[in-house]
Amino acid sequence: xxxxxxxxxxxxxxxxxxxxxxxxxxxxxxxxxxxxxxxxxxxxxxxxxxxxxxxxxxxxxxxxxxxxxxxxxxxxxxxxxxxxxxxxxxxxxxxxxxxxxxxxxxxxxxxxxxx
Numbered sequence: 001x002x003x004x005x006x007x008x009x010x011x012x013x014x015x016x017x018x019x020x021x022x023x024x025x026x027x028x029x030x031x032x033x034x035x036x037x038x039x040x041x042x043x044x045x046x047x048x049x050x051x052x053x054x055x056x057x058x059x060x061x062x063x064x065x066x067x068x069x070x071x072x073x074x075x076x077x078x079x080x081x082x083x084x085x086x087x088x089x090x091x092x093x094x095x096x097x098x099x100x101x102x103x104x105x106x107x108x109x110x111x112x113x114x115x
Contacts, residue, residue: 006114006115007086007115008065008066008084008085008086008087008090008114008115009084009085009090009092009112009113009114009115010082010083010084010111010112010113010114010115011081011082011083011084011085011092011095011096011110011111011112011113012080012081012082012110012111012113013080013081013082013083013095013096013099013108013109013110014078014080014108014109014110015078015079015080015081015099015100015103015105015107015108016077016078016105016107016108016109017077017078017105017106017107018077018078018079018103018104018105019077019103019104020055020074020075020077022103022104023055023056023057023072023073023074023077023078023079024055024056024057024072024074025051025055025057026049026050026051026057026059027051029057029059029070029072030049030059032102032103033059033061033068033070035102036068036095036098036099036102037061037068039098039102040083040090040094040095040098042061042063042065042068042085043063043064043065044061044062044063045062045063045064046061046062047059047060047061047062048060055074055075056071056072056073056074056075057070057072058070058071058072063085065085065086065087065090066083066084066085066086067082067083067084068081068082068083069081069082069083070082079103081099083095084115092110092112096108096110
């Protein structure tokens with residue numbers, strides 16, 4: 001018999017109209033990502049990232065609650081964020097608001113998937 005209870009929330013955020021300056025270099029973006037992690041009270045157990053040449057970056061946090069990743073596309077002024085969180089108190093709508101405010105964008109599409 002399959003187990004069908006939800007173990008977490010998967011939040012997928014497409015963020016648009018972001019200043020390309022925030023998306024070009026990891027050294028600029030990392031403090032923003034750390035701010036999101038802090039505000040959402042996520043627990044980081046490991047992290048890694050990559051600066052693309054000439055511009056753009058990807059970053060991943062392994063969380064005790066699951067994971068948080070970002071991929072940036074400064075040429076399109078957009079980034080794509082993926083958070084899977086197994087904390088039952090995780091508030092997806094609050095997370096979207098924090099992400100939008102942190103990146104200074106009011107243009108986002110997102111999906112919330114219970115998994």
